[in-house]
Amino acid sequence: MALGELEQAVLFALVRIDGESHGAAIIEGIEAGTGKRVSPGALYTVLDRLESKGYVRSRIGDSTPARGGRRRKLYQILPEGAQTLRVWYAGIRQLASGVGARLDRLAEESG
Secondary structure (H helix, E strand, O other), X not given: OOXXXXXXXXXXXXXXXXXXXXHHHHHHHHHHHHOOOOOHHHHHHHHHXXXXXXXXXXXXXXXXXXXXXXXXXXXXXXXXXXXXXXHHHHHHHHHHOOOHHHHHHHHHHHO
């Protein structure tokens, strides 16, 4: 199944986190890795879509005094999500194999 760019970034962030995470930490991971800003609205839309596909699961965490008793929704990648991301990543790696030097030349020509 095809993955959109933000879907890929969310799944990669969840793999890096290696456990459950809340939305703010996922946003931080994506922004640190890509340098691109992600709005909470866009993130939660993608998380809902990934959950409906069976790629992630969510649960409501415990309340904490640090959050004024509010609870956070926590997300975790599921095996189906990891398998889909692994297949996509392998395909991209194969497609990109050996094109680094040519890509560098093309980028220098236009800049």
